[in-house]
Amino acid sequence: MGPLQGIKVIELVGIGPGPFVGMLLADMGAQVIAVDRPGQGDVPQPSVDLHRRNKQSIIVDLKNDAGKNVFLDLCDDADALVEGFRPGVVERLGVGPDCVLARNARLVYGRMTGWGQDGPLAHAAGHDISYLSITGALHAIGQSNLPPPPPLNLVGDYGGALFLAFGLVSAIVHARATGKGQVVDAAMVDGVNLMMGLFHGLDASDMWHKQRSANFVDGGAPYYRVYATSDGKFVSLGALEYPFLQEFVEKSGAPQEVLRAHNNPSYWSATTTILEEFFRQRTQREWCELLEGSDACVAPVIPFWEASKHPHNRGRSAFVDIDGVSHPAPAPRFSETPATIGAGPATPGAHTDSLLASLGYSEEKIAGLKRSSAVQ
Numbered sequence: 001m002g003p004l005q006g007i008k009v010i011e012l013v014g015i016g017p018g019p020f021v022g023m024l025l026a027d028m029g030a031q032v033i034a035v036d037r038p039g040q041g042d043v044p045q046p047s048v049d050l051h052r053r054n055k056q057s058i059i060v061d062l063k064n065d066a067g068k069n070v071f072l073d074l075c076d077d078a079d080a081l082v083e084g085f086r087p088g089v090v091e092r093l094g095v096g097p098d099c100v101l102a103r104n105a106r107l108v109y110g111r112m113t114g115w116g117q118d119g120p121l122a123h124a125a126g127h128d129i130s131y132l133s134i135t136g137a138l139h140a141i142g143q144s145n146l147p148p149p150p151p152l153n154l155v156g157d158y159g160g161a162l163f164l165a166f167g168l169v170s171a172i173v174h175a176r177a178t179g180k181g182q183v184v185d186a187a188m189v190d191g192v193n194l195m196m197g198l199f200h201g202l203d204a205s206d207m208w209h210k211q212r213s214a215n216f217v218d219g220g221a222p223y224y225r226v227y228a229t230s231d232g233k234f235v236s237l238g239a240l241e242y243p244f245l246q247e248f249v250e251k252s253g254a255p256q257e258v259l260r261a262h263n264n265p266s267y268w269s270a271t272t273t274i275l276e277e278f279f280r281q282r283t284q285r286e287w288c289e290l291l292e293g294s295d296a297c298v299a300p301v302i303p304f305w306e307a308s309k310h311p312h313n314r315g316r317s318a319f320v321d322i323d324g325v326s327h328p329a330p331a332p333r334f335s336e337t338p339a340t341i342g343a344g345p346a347t348p349g350a351h352t353d354s355l356l357a358s359l360g361y362s363e364e365k366i367a368g369l370k371r372s373s374a375v376q
Contacts, residue, residue, distance in 0.1 A: 002029020002330075003337040007172065010035060010074055010081045011055070012095075013348075016153065017112050017161035017188070018084030019051035024165045025080075026054035027330035027339045033074060033355060035060050036348040038376060048325055052345035058356070059349035059376035062093045067374035073359050075100050075107060079175070080168050084112040087122050097183045107181040108171040112164045114156065116187030128153035128188070131160070135192040140199065143219065144212045159195060160188030214265070216240065222261050222271040223248070226301055227279035234301035235279065235287050248296035252287075254278055349376050 007030040011022040019034070026032040034057040058074075061067040072095065075081060081100060083090050090096045097109040114131045115121040129150045132138035137155055142148040164186035175181045202208040214220040223239045239245040242262050249258050254275065261271035279287070284300050291298040302310065308319035308326045319326045322344045330339035352375050356366045369375045 001337065001342070002027065002339045003334055004169075005029035005337070007031065007080070008078045009033070009168075010071075010078045012081070012083040012085070012090070013037065014084035014112075015045075016084075017157045017164070018082055019049070020158055020161045021082050021110070021112065021165045021168070022055060023051045023053060024161075025168070027341065029337070029339065030079075032056070033058060033078075033351075034346060034348075035071060035074070037062070038373070049345050050325070050327055053322070053327065054342055055346045056351035056355060057346040057348050058352045061374055061376075062095060064372065064374045066369055066372055068094055070356070070359075070369065070375060071095055072100065072103060074355070076104050078104065078107055079172050080108040080110055082110045082112065082164070082168070086113065086125075087117050101181055101183075105181055106175045106179050108168055108175055108184060109181065110164050110168045110171075110184045110186065112161065112186050112188075114160070114188045116190060117185045128156035131156040131188040132192060135189055135196055136199075137192050137196055140212060140218060142212060144214065148212070155195075156188040156192055160186060160191040163191040163194075209265075216263075220265070220268060222258070222268050222275050225272070227275060229282060229284040229287060230280050231283040231285075233284035235284055236299050236301055237275070238297040238299070240297075244295050244297050247294060248291070248298065251291055251294055251296050252278075252298075352376065 004025060007025070009022065009025050009030050009032045011018065011032055011034045013019060013034050013036045022032045022034060032055045034052060034055045036057055036059045038059060038061050058070075060071050062071060075095075091098075097111075100109060101107060111117060113122075114126045114128075115124065129138065132151075132155055138148045138150075140148075141151055164184065167184040167186055171182055171184050199208060209215050209220070212218060217224055217240075219225045221240075223237055223245050226234050226236050228234055237248065239248045242259075245259060245262050248254065249256060255278070257267075258271055258274065261267040282290070287298060288300050292300070300310075307313055313319060318329050320329050320341050321327075322341055325344065327341055327344075330341065333339070353366060356369070356375065361369075366375075
């Protein structure tokens with residue numbers, strides 16, 4: 001099942017973005033083999049890791065010559081490889097692009113890093129908040145009188161991962177047409193810079209105020225922000241277009257003077273104060289019963305652990321129960337080749353024997369590899 005059925009991907013397991021890319025490809029039907037390391041590093045891992053779903057797993061010690069040979073054998077008929085280490089790490093292990101592409105010229109070698117493979121910061125440590133800092137994205141988020149808040153690790157880590165997934169599929173299409181693989185250098189800073197294109201255009205058009213929370217989509221506009229309700233919860237108002245704001249006023253009974261604030265920043269502060277008091281007159285549920293589903297663009301702000309219970313998510317089967325764990329369903333959706341969750345998270349090493357057997361290794365050779373700790 002899935003549009004990527006028949007594609008084989010090797011994933012050198014790291015943290016966050018790399019495994020997320022592997023999950024995306026596996027959800028789309030690719031065979032994704034997670035190559036886990038003995039000990040798996042020093043970063044705590046969740047006991048339920050949804051990024052490991054739909055995958056197979058083998059534990060290989062790449063510092064062991066026999067283990068490295070196993071890894072290279074896995075790559076010989078693969079379409080793509082995903083790694084997320086600092087530049088130079090896989091080269092020192094002897095499994096860098098030059099080595100792997102010399103054996104499999106049609107392979108696409110995907111590299112996921114924060115800073116990219118080159119540049120002054122390429123070898124420095126960093127995390128999502130670090131990468132957002134130099135793109136301007138972090139500076140643009142939050143209230144003007146407070147430090148910018150970290151937007152979880154969604155924008156850099158997983159925004160960057162989406163660019164790697166797109167790059168891998170693009171390069172696989174090219175490789176299938178030409179027989180020639182290549183290296184895909186996906187840097188989170190590059191991805192976020194590109195996603196900020198709209199705002200660079202607004203700035204060039206003198207349509208962006210340099211102060212945070214003073215613009216139409218950063219919480220400055222009273223018709224595009226979050227308001228507290230009488231029960232201590234929140235609703236979002238996203239009535240950017242005038243007809244939507246007009247419908248909000250008509251359906252909610254908000255003061256007509258709210259309409260004068262549309263695209264008129266001189267009224268934004270006063271209108272925000274009016275709406276803050278107005279939204280405190282009802283509970284979150286009451287506001288939703290009155291406005292949700294209309295063009296007023298009002299929605300409840302709910303915790304992510306309650307997202308599977310929202311009627312719209314239920315109606316679209318946006319979450320799938322696998323072994324008692326609620327998984328976000330694969331996305332996007334396909335009319336002819338639907339993506340599915342065929343298996344829950346793969347335990348590290350669960351498929352070591354079957355994967356080695358698929359390479360033609362004998363039981364005796366597999367036993368020898370285990371004794372030497374080349375595989376586990």
